[in-house]
Amino acid sequence: MVTRRGANRGSSRPHRTDGPASRPSPDGEPDLLGHVRDLLRDGDLFGVMMLASTIVAALEPGPASPFQDEQTDEDPTLEELVDSLIDVPGQETTAVLTALSGIATDEVLRRHVRRELDRRGGPLPAELHPVSVDRTAAASHVLGHAAIIVVGVRTAGGQPVTIVITVDHELGSMVVDGFAYPGRPEAAITRLADDDDPDLTVADLAPADARARIAEAIETGRITYPPAETDTWPECRPLVEWVLRALPEGGVGHIRPELDEDQRQTIVRRFLGSTHGRQHDDPDGRSMLDTLLWYGCDYGTGDPLTWSPDAVAILLEDWLPRKVVAEPQYLDLAPAILRRFIRFAHEERGLPDRLTEDALEVVDALEPEYRRVIRTERPQGPAALLAAMGWPDHEAPARTGPSEAPGSRAEPMLLDGGAGYRLALEGTLHQLVEAAGSEEALQELTTDPLPEEPFDWDPVPADVHDRVGEVLALLDRCADELFDGEFRTAARRLLADIVTADAGIFRRRGRADTAAAAIAWIVGKANDLFDPYGGGLSIGDLNDWFGLSSGPSQRAAALLAALGIAADAAQGIQLGTPRYLTSPHRRRILQRRDIAAAGLGRVDDTAMVEEVPAFDLGVDPTPPSPWREPEPVDVLAVAWFPSGAFEDAVRRWPELAARVGTRDYASYVRVVQGTLIDLARAHTHRPLLVTLDPDELPPMANASGLEVTDWRTRAALAASLAAAGHGLAWPPGRNDPCWCGSDRKYKRCCDTVPVDPTRRSTPTDAGGTTQAYELDITLVGVRPRIFRRLAIAADATFGDLHHAIQLACSWDDHHLFAFTTPTGAVIGGSPFESPFGDARPDAADVPIASYFAQHDHCQYEYDFGDSWLHDIRVVGRIDEPVAYRQQLLDGARAFPPENCGGLPGYQACVEATTGGDDPDDRREWLGDWDPEHLDLTLLRRRFDR
Numbered sequence: 001m002v003t004r005r006g007a008n009r010g011s012s013r014p015h016r017t018d019g020p021a022s023r024p025s026p027d028g029e030p031d032l033l034g035h036v037r038d039l040l041r042d043g044d045l046f047g048v049m050m051l052a053s054t055i056v057a058a059l060e061p062g063p064a065s066p067f068q069d070e071q072t073d074e075d076p077t078l079e080e081l082v083d084s085l086i087d088v089p090g091q092e093t094t095a096v097l098t099a100l101s102g103i104a105t106d107e108v109l110r111r112h113v114r115r116e117l118d119r120r121g122g123p124l125p126a127e128l129h130p131v132s133v134d135r136t137a138a139a140s141h142v143l144g145h146a147a148i149i150v151v152g153v154r155t156a157g158g159q160p161v162t163i164v165i166t167v168d169h170e171l172g173s174m175v176v177d178g179f180a181y182p183g184r185p186e187a188a189i190t191r192l193a194d195d196d197d198p199d200l201t202v203a204d205l206a207p208a209d210a211r212a213r214i215a216e217a218i219e220t221g222r223i224t225y226p227p228a229e230t231d232t233w234p235e236c237r238p239l240v241e242w243v244l245r246a247l248p249e250g251g252v253g254h255i256r257p258e259l260d261e262d263q264r265q266t267i268v269r270r271f272l273g274s275t276h277g278r279q280h281d282d283p284d285g286r287s288m289l290d291t292l293l294w295y296g297c298d299y300g301t302g303d304p305l306t307w308s309p310d311a312v313a314i315l316l317e318d319w320l321p322r323k324v325v326a327e328p329q330y331l332d333l334a335p336a337i338l339r340r341f342i343r344f345a346h347e348e349r350g351l352p353d354r355l356t357e358d359a360l361e362v363v364d365a366l367e368p369e370y371r372r373v374i375r376t377e378r379p380q381g382p383a384a385l386l387a388a389m390g391w392p393d394h395e396a397p398a399r400t401g402p403s404e405a406p407g408s409r410a411e412p413m414l415l416d417g418g419a420g421y422r423l424a425l426e427g428t429l430h431q432l433v434e435a436a437g438s439e440e441a442l443q444e445l446t447t448d449p450l451p452e453e454p455f456d457w458d459p460v461p462a463d464v465h466d467r468v469g470e471v472l473a474l475l476d477r478c479a480d481e482l483f484d485g486e487f488r489t490a491a492r493r494l495l496a497d498i499v500t501a502d503a504g505i506f507r508r509r510g511r512a513d514t515a516a517a518a519i520a521w522i523v524g525k526a527n528d529l530f531d532p533y534g535g536g537l538s539i540g541d542l543n544d545w546f547g548l549s550s551g552p553s554q555r556a557a558a559l560l561a562a563l564g565i566a567a568d569a570a571q572g573i574q575l576g577t578p579r580y581l582t583s584p585h586r587r588r589i590l591q592r593r594d595i596a597a598a599g600l601g602r603v604d605d606t607a608m609v610e611e612v613p614a615f616d617l618g619v620d621p622t623p624p625s626p627w628r629e630p631e632p633v634d635v636l637a638v639a640w641f642p643s644g645a646f647e648d649a650v651r652r653w654p655e656l657a658a659r660v661g662t663r664d665y666a667s668y669v670r671v672v673q674g675t676l677i678d679l680a681r682a683h684t685h686r687p688l689l690v691t692l693d694p695d696e697l698p699p700m701a702n703a704s705g706l707e708v709t710d711w712r713t714r715a716a717l718a719a720s721l722a723a724a725g726h727g728l729a730w731p732p733g734r735n736d737p738c739w740c741g742s743d744r745k746y747k748r749c750c751d752t753v754p755v756d757p758t759r760r761s762t763p764t765d766a767g768g769t770t771q772a773y774e775l776d777i778t779l780v781g782v783r784p785r786i787f788r789r790l791a792i793a794a795d796a797t798f799g800d801l802h803h804a805i806q807l808a809c810s811w812d813d814h815h816l817f818a819f820t821t822p823t824g825a826v827i828g829g830s831p832f833e834s835p836f837g838d839a840r841p842d843a844a845d846v847p848i849a850s851y852f853a854q855h856d857h858c859q860y861e862y863d864f865g866d867s868w869l870h871d872i873r874v875v876g877r878i879d880e881p882v883a884y885r886q887q888l889l890d891g892a893r894a895f896p897p898e899n900c901g902g903l904p905g906y907q908a909c910v911e912a913t914t915g916g917d918d919p920d921d922r923r924e925w926l927g928d929w930d931p932e933h934l935d936l937t938l939l940r941r942r943f944d945r
Contacts, residue, residue, distance in 0.1 A: 036092040045095075045159060046182035052099035053180075053239035055081065079109060079781070086116050087904060094120060103242045107824025108859065112867055119865075131155050131246040135185050136210040139192040142199040143355065144301045145170045145308040147254075148192060151210055152185025153243050160184045163240050167217045169301045170310050173254050174220035178233045178240055199355065208251030211244050216253040234538060257302040264293055267304065276344040280337055288333045292341055295319055305345040308355075312338070312362040316370045331374040335367045432593050434574040435526075441578060445590060449583040450489040459500040467506045468499060474516035474546070482520075482545060483529070486582040490523045493579050502562035510555075517546040518556035525573040527585040637688045637727060639718035640672045643741050649694040655709040666770075666877065669740045673750045676730050688727040689739055690718040749854065770794045772884075773852055774876035777805055777860070779895060780869040781903050789875070789890040790943070792848070793882065798828040799844030804886050805860060805870065807943050809895040815863035819843060819872075822857055866902040888943040894931055 039047040059078040082100065085093040094117065101113040134152035141147070149165045162185040166177040193202045205213075218237065259267075268289060271277040280289065292315075296304025299319065300311050320334055339360055346356040429442075436442040460468050472495060479488035498505065498519075506515075520542060524530050530539050543552070565575060578586070641649050646665050650657040657663040676687050692714060700717045701708045721727065731746060732739055738749035771794055778787040788808040792801060798819050806813045818829035828843035851858065856874040861867060896906040900922075910931045912918040 032096075033088070033090070033092040036096055040091065040095060045157075046161065048095050049099050049103065049161070049239060050180065050235070052096060052103045053237070053242075054235040055096075056100070056104055056238035057235050078104065078106070082109060082113060083781075083903065086113075089120065103238050105238065105241060108820050108861065108869070110824070111864075115864055115867075131161065131243060133207045133247060134160060135189075136205045136207045136247075137185065137189045137192075137202060138205040138210070138213075139200045139202045141308075142201070142351065143306045143308045144257075144303055145306070145310060147213075148200075149205065149210055149214055150185045150188045150192070151207075151214070151243060151247070153246055161243065162188055163236070163243055164188050165214050165217070165240065167213065167254070169254065169256075170308065170314065172220050173217055173256070175214070175217045175233060175237075176221075178236050180236050180239055180243075199352070206251060208248040209253075210251065211247035211249065212251035212253040214240065215244060259297050259302075259304070264297065264304075267293065270348070271341060271344050274344055276340040280333075280340070284330060284333060285337060288330070288337050289341065291320075291324055292334075292338060305349050306351070307342045307345060307359040309358050309362045312342075312359050313366065316363070316366045321370070321373045328371075328374045332371065335363055335370065339363055429593065431574070432589050434576060435581070435589060436578055437576045442589075442593060445578055445581075445586055445593075447583050447587045447590065450486040450581075452485050453489055453492070455492045456496040459496060459503075461499075461503050464499070464503055464506040467512060468495065470512035471495060471506075471516045471519070474513060475519060478516065478520050478545060482542070483524075484582075487523060487527075487529075490527070490580040490582060491519055494519055494523060494575075498559050498562050505559065505562060513546045514548065514552060514555050515559070517542060517548055517552040518559055520546075521552040522556050522560065522573055522575070523580060526575045526580055527582050528588070637690050637718045637722040638672065638676055638730070639690050639692050639714050641668075641692050641694070645692065645694055649692075649697075652694060653709045664877065664879070669750065673740075687730050688722055689730050690721050690727045692717060692721075744854075770849070770853075770877045770879060772878040772882045773848065773874055774878065774889065775801075776871075776873045776875050777808065778871045778873075779809075780859075780871050782906070784893065786893045786895055787891060788888065791878065791882070791884070791887040791889055793885050794849050794852075796848050796885070797844050798846045798848055798851075799831070799842070800886075801848055802843055802860070804943070805862075808888055808891070808939070809870075810939075811862060811868075811895065812898045814898065815865070817843070817860065817862045818864075819846075820859050820861070821855070822859065827851055827858060863899075866899065866905070868896070868902075885945050886943065888936065888940045891934055891936060891939070894929065894933055897926060897929055 036048060036051065039045070039051070056078060059081060078100075082097070085097055097113050097117055101110050101117060104110050104113070131153040134154050135150075136152070137150045139148040139150075146169060147167045149167065150162065151165075152160060152162045154160050160183055161180060162183055163178065163180045165175055167173055168176045189202060192200060218241070268286070271289065272281045272286070277285075277289070280286070293304050295315055296302075296307075300314065301308075315338070316334070320331065324331065342359050342363070343356060346359075433439050433442050436445055455472055457465075472492065475491045475495065476488055479485070479491060521530075521539070524542065530542070546552075560573070563575075565573070575581075581589070640646075643665050646668055650663050676689070696717055697708050697713055700720070701710070701713045706713045706716075728739060730739060733746065735745050738744050738746040740750055742749050772791050773794060774789065774791050776787055776789050778785060788805075790804060790808055792804055796804075802817055802819075803813070805811070816830040819827040821827060828841050828846040831842040831844055852874055858872050860870040860872055862870070897909060900906055900909050908918075908920065909922055909926055909929070910916075912920075912922040913926055913929065913931060
């Protein structure tokens with residue numbers, strides 16, 4: 001993954017088209033309903049929609065990343081907010097719930113909200129109802145590196161809404177900015193058409209194509225780390241996704257140029273035959289030209305004949321120094337050949353001279369730093385990617401340049417699967433050590449909150465006393481209004497330390513508000529506070545509070561330099577001491593420390609790096625040419641046993657089962673797929689799957705002088721097979737057969753792992769002989785936990801599972817029910833028609849194996865009025881024949897009484913039976929119900945069969 005480095009270079013890039021009220025936000029009033037009341041009074045129903053979008057962005061799980069912490073029980077959830085709104089009848093809560101019923105992405109939650117709105121009855125604001133398409137258009141740049149998509153829609157009440165999305169094709173076609181405003185799209189489209197940039201082309205776009213392009217760009221942004229940080233996009237994303245659901249499906253997404261080898265060689269011949277390229281028609285020149293085509297075709301926009309300033313910056317600042325491993329004398333050729341190739345390429349495309357000059361100016365500006373970097377020792381290959389994420393260099397994959405002839409890009413690397421884990425886990429620990437200051441400090445770190453303490457005035461010279469006082473006053477107010485007491489202490493300490501290190505900073509001309517904002521930004525970044533998907537404030541919120549028009553990161557860099565700390569806005573700030581760490585962030589650090597340490601304990605003996613000759617690999621990305629040897633690539637080889645071979649191997653060598661932690665093939669497949677995903681995230685090339693035959697292990701062990709069960713034997717065998725060209729590039733196409741041998745398409749089998757994280761620890765049945773499933777049924781929203789663990793035959797239906805849950809949980813089966821996926825898609829439900837929107841198909845017609853063979857997690861909702869939501873997870877698969885249909889295995893506490901009024905009613909029942917208030921006289925109605933009582937023996941007599 002490549003992220004932008006540096007500021008926008010040149011004027012060729014399309015800029016954001018501003019619309020009125022592009023980013024409405026709450027005015028600071030802490031009363032949510034008061035703010036909604038003001039919006040309704042002013043008739044600003046668009047403001048209600050934006051408020052709902054902001055709420056969803058803050059409280060719903062956002063993009064996954066390698067560094068994102070799991071949500072804890074202490075974090076607020078959208079479900080909790082919805083429940084609190086439902087408890088408060090009124091016009092304000094009805095308006096917010098109506099907006100959430102369309103904008104929330106969780107279909108189960110949306111249905112829950114709609115049932116409440118149906119119950120309330122009465123007219124609802126039509127402007128908050130689903131939308132219809134008005135007009136869609138796109139502005140594309142002649143260089144193809146960016147596009148602006150405008151979508152205009154109308155709500156049921158006639159309210160026009162326009163969204164404007166900027167998609168960057170240099171970064172993998174991802175959304176980098178987006179905003180919405182109440183109004184028709186013509187203003188934005190006209191603004192783009194009248195823009196003074198002659199290189200933009202504006203044209204109408206089919207609504208289905210607009211949906212496809214924006215959806216693809218949003219998805220790319222979800223899986224990109226670090227995410228783009230803009231003022232408007234995170235809060236606007238849910239509203240945009242709501243609008244997209246109104247656009248028709250079936251459109252064509254962004255079409256990336258694809259050049260075959262003949263087309264590439266045509267470019268080579270034309271360039272070397274032109275006045276621009278004749279002087280480079282030698283082996284080194286051809287090799288460097290091929291490298292530039294490699295970047296131009298396989299990265300960025302995919303068109304090697306268009307060069308934007310950003311493409312040049314990515315190539316010289318990041319891509320060439322990181323990916324091309326060669327002597328500096330060879331790498332020195334790049335700027336000169338790049339200049340000549342840009343001129344040639346733009347002439348071929350007929351591009352105006354001003355675009356060529358923009359790109360050449362960036363080459364000139366970056367050339368001195370590029371020449372310095374290629375002469376410094378630096379990580380390369382996967383280690384460079386890890387280092388860019390703030391991880392340390394690693395001895396095995398980090399290379400600073402081979403001694404071979406110029407033009408050799410890299411020697412191959414073949415790693416056992418555990419090596420990728422080791423790199424990631426060691427990198428995580430290194431990050432945590434940097435945050436704490438030392439290994440000792442990390443081990444001694446506690447979750448104690450920072451104490452309230454006064455500002456230390458002792459190091460403050462008299463001549464800067466007033467300036468520092470202004471900054472301090474702003475920081476204290478910021479802590480009171482945006483953060484908390486721990487933030488105030490951390491900010492005060494940081495301010496005092498900066499003054500101590502360099503008081504001269506406060507003698508120079510500069511505004512107090514920018515200095516205070518910079519310190520607040522540093523403390524916030526150091527404690528991961530600016531995460532709109534986790535409920536924190538955005539950078540834009542901080543800027544707004546201080547009244548700044550631009551971000552504080554540049555001023556922050558100067559302040560941190562006084563402490564000898566490097567600042568990187570895209571990465572976290574590591575201040576190197578617990579003095580500035582708040583207790584929630586300490587808790588996250590300790591969780592990550594323990595997880596990483598435990599993981600390292602499991603992969604202590606799995607890492608291996610082995611050199612093999614380049615010409616033996618057989619996996620070069622381009623065919624050999626008459627004028628150069630095949631260029632080697634980095635290869636991560638992951639060894640695995642297919643189904644029959646795995647069973648044979650663990651039978652012959654039981655130690656192997658202990659090594660992977662299971663004798664079950666389905667579980668083993670999960671381990672392999674998880675390894676592949678992790679390696680792909682941390683490496684620049686796709687991993688290579690190498691199939692092992694158990695009969696080949698003993699000869700390899702003898703040849704290597706190792707034990708058959710030694711991990712190095714498997715790694716050596718994998719390396720040998722990969723070198724001979726026996727390997728499968730992972731992942732297969734989504735519609736291709738899955739690599740695990742299940743006879744299912746990849747998209748319906750192992751490809752579900754990254755989008756369903758719960759399956760990491762509970763592997764799927766990849767086509768084994770499951771006879772029964774062990775399931776945990778947990779009531780959502782109750783602490784301490786209420787659950788039942790049961791086993792049910794694998795040939796049961798979801799109708800059978802419904803009846804089993806009713807019996808195990810002591811429900812009376814008087815209400816409707818539905819089984820859904822974690823994303824809200826219906827699996828099956830009540831078998832009769834009703835006006836309440838019951839689920840289809842009939843649960844009795846859906847075998848549980850049709851779902852649990854591929855997934856380990858679903859949900860069950862019973863009684864759509866009280867809305868009892870149950871979390872169902874597969875905790876075991878039984879392969880040997882069973883003599884029962886269902887068995888109750890374990891459980892804890894009593895489920896709520898039927899018809900008690902949902903979670904609030906359940907809490908009232910608990911209060912009534914434990915000596916608390918009983919305003920509704922529930923005690924007599926409850927009889928002998930005890931929230932803590934569960935007679936498993938009696939329940940098993942009724943349940944087991």
